[in-house]
Amino acid sequence: MAEPVLQVSGLIKSFxxxxxxxxxxLTVLPFETHAVIGPNGAGKTTLIAQLSGALRPDAGEIHFKGRDITHFPPYRRSLAGLAxxxxxxxxxxxxxVLQNVALAVQAHRGHSFRFWHPAAADRExxxxxxxxxxxVSLAERAHDLTNALSHGERRQLEIAMALATDAELLLLDEPMAGMGIEESSRMVSTLQALKGEKTMLLVEHDxxxxxxxxDRISVLVYGKVIATGSPEEVRSDDAVRRAYLGDEVA
Amino acid sequence: MESRSANGLMGKVLNLSFNGWLMIVVLVIFAFAPVLTEVFNQPFYLDVATRLVILAIAAVSLNLILGFGGMISFGHAAFLGLGAYSVGIPFYYDIYNGWLHFALAIVVSAVFAVITGAICLRTRGVYFIMITMAFGQMVYFAGVSAEEYGADDGLSIYVRSNFNGVLNFDDDTSLYYICFVSLLVALYIVHRIVNSRFGMAVRGAKGNEERMRAVGFNVYIYRLTCYAIAGAMCGFAGALLANFTDFISPEMIDWTRSGELMFMVILGGSGTLFGPFLGAAAFVGLDVFLSQYWVHWRLIFGILLVLTVLFAKGGITGVVANLESMLRRTRGRGSSAAKADGEGPDG
Incomplete structure (x- = not known):
């Protein structure tokens, strides 16, 4: 088995x-799309916050590409390749829109102590x-201000920014939240195009x-991972059915 | 700006916004201020213009952190004071070398900015405002308790900074032009900085700090650097101010002075290149005219500030830009939206 991209072990956080x-x-393998699902209040957002560095875990370790990043601040995690x-x-x-993505590129092109040359004319x-x-098919909106974008377009922009950091692992926190059917299917095709190219950890309700x-799913209930496996395995897991999927797949 | 650079200089001039024209008109007037005051035989107004230009440099430096960086400092006058004392204290020891005075003003201010900024920038929002004000007041009280240098009463400077004949600080017109060119240089530096990679990082952090961190920016270190640049620039203005007034006192560091600088930035249009200059002009102009007619003229400032914040968030610059887009819409010519896009922070 290849070395995992992300290895979370014994993570504990209490409020x-x-x-x-x-x-x-939690183990995320190279180039897989790993979904984390769970009912409301299962701790998905708390988990993402700890992975991205916004929250500090009480105990446990987070390894990214074999490196212990448990105590990295968010910007260092981004520089390490986690978006x-x-x-x-x-x-x-x-x-x-363009300035937003250009900033994401800039953050990963060395330091920004460059005071003179205009960034807008910087082809790099x-x-x-x-x-x-x-x-992410937003090129025609490049020169619009971000507040002129629709909700779905803004989400696409976020993906573009994540990609612009040349990240190896994308942490996607409910990328379809609040989207209409059309927007949502556009996002799905964007993500499908990235599948196999980037490693993705996806938290999603839908x-x-x-x-x-x-490719694989982990089910989080009351802060615990109760099952991990392929979609079929998870779908047929008794504990999962009881705790979460309920009648929906029965 | 950059998006239009392909059109060449002519295209730029023809495409100039109202604010662009306003900037040119104001700059031309100020470029000829000594001539105008001479023609109308009003030397007093050259003094007013000099003070205005010096305060404009301070406001431009504050705008770099407040307007572009979102760091609402209420202690910016401290740098004005540090710069002024960098001239006054060496004078007291019979050291008149201007290069030394100004180098000292810049270095002392930058060092003070780095030390205090390192602490202030760990806080956010109202805490940042309070802690910058606290550091400003510390400098103020240091001045008050410095018996050797006049304490409360201040210190008169009888010999201005000496630049071995390269620059003449003793002649009023010469001093004015030194200040005016300094302002132009300050404006140009800010223009370059805010459009550079560094400037984008700082402005991005104002817009969305968490996002900037998530995307890989060490926001703190860029903010601190920006704070130090602004501090150094304001220290320079302070050194000019000491030369102009021939006098230093803790009064120039008091928090009300910091408030005045903030007022200039907000009134003129924070986060725009030229706004702080317009704000300083409006402030000093009102100061001079209103004080002739009414003892309580400062009340007007308060009302103006309230009105600006309530109805004209972009200050003078914002009002002019709104006026322009209104006019263009009613005349139905050209798309003002497309223009606004190209103008960036200089608009």
């Missing part, structure tokens, strides 16, 4: 006695940024999406 993350073990999208879309509002930033926008995209 005032409530275990939001209860001894979580995240946010559950609530998060882009730089006062800037254009603009060209890769445009490529990423084409990849079961159709999860079963369409995921």
């Amino acid at each position: 005032g006695g409530v275990l939001a993350t209860d001894n979580v073990h 995240r999208s946010f559950q609530i879309t998060s882009v730089v509002q006062e800037m254009t 930033l603009i060209e890769p940024a445009m490529e990423r926008l084409e990849q 079961m159709d999406v999860v079963f369409t995209l995921a």
Whole structure:
């Protein structure tokens, strides 16, 4: 078996006695799309926050490409090759779509202590940024301000930014949240195009999406991973059916 | 700006926005200020213009952190004071070398900015405002308790910075032009910085700090650097101010002074290149005119600030830009949206 891209072991996080993350073990293999599902309050967001560095775990370790990143601040995780999208879309509002992606490129092209040359004329930033926008089919909106984008487009932009960091692992926190059917299917095809090219850890509510995209699924209930396996294995797992899927797949 | 650079200089001039024209007109007026005051025989107004230009440099430096960086500092006058004392204290020891004065002003301010900024920038929001103000007041009280240098009463400077004949600080017109060119240089530096990679990192952090971290920026270190640049620039303005007023006192560091600088930035249009200059002009202009007619003229400032914040968030620059887009819409010519896109922070 190849060395895992992400190895989470014994992760624990509690809030005032409530275990939001209860001894979580999770392995994400190279180039797989790994989905984390679970009912509301299962601790998915808390888990993502710890993986991206926004929250500090009480115990446990996070290894990324064999490196212990448990105590890395978010920006160092990004530099190491771990990109995240946010559950609530998060882009730089006062800037254009292109500027947002160019910033993501810039962050990974050495330090930004360059005070003189205009960044907008910097082909080293603009060209890769445009490529990423084409990849998520947002190129024609490059010069619009981000607040002119629809919700779905903003999500696409977030993916473009994640890609612009040349990340090896994409942490996608409910990329379809709040989307209409059309927007959602556009996102699915964007992610499908990335499948096999990038390693993805996907937190998602929409079961159709999860079963369409995921190679493997981990089920999180009350902060615990109760099952991990292929979509078929998870679908037929008794504990999962009881705890989560309920009648939906019965 | 950059998107239009292909059109060449002519294209740029023809495409100039109202704010662009306003900038040119104001710059031309100020470029000829000594001539104008001479023609109208009003030497007092050359003094006003000099003070205005110096305060504009301070406002431009504050705008770099406040307007572009989103760091709302309420202690910026500290740098003005540090720069001024960098001239006053050497003078007290009979050291008149201007190069030394100004080098000292810049270095002391930058070092103070790095040390205090390292602490301030660990806080956010209202805490940042309070802690920058606290550091400013520390400098103020250091000045008040410095008996040797006049404490509360301040210190008169009888000999201005000496640049061995290269620059003449003693002649009013010469001093004015030194200040005016310094302002132009400051504006140009800020223009380059805010459009550079560094500037994009700092502006991005203002727009969405968490996002910038997630994308791989060490926001703290870029903010701190920006803070130090702004501090050094304001220290330079302080050294000019000491030369102009021939006097230093803790009063120039008081937090109300920091408030005035903030007022200039907000009134003119924070986060725009030229706004702080317009704000400083409006501030000093009102100061001079209103004080002739009414003892409580400062009340007007308060009302103006309230009105600006409530109805004209972009300050003077914003009002002019809105006026332009309104006019263009009613005349139905050209798409102002496409223009606005190309203008970036200079608009």
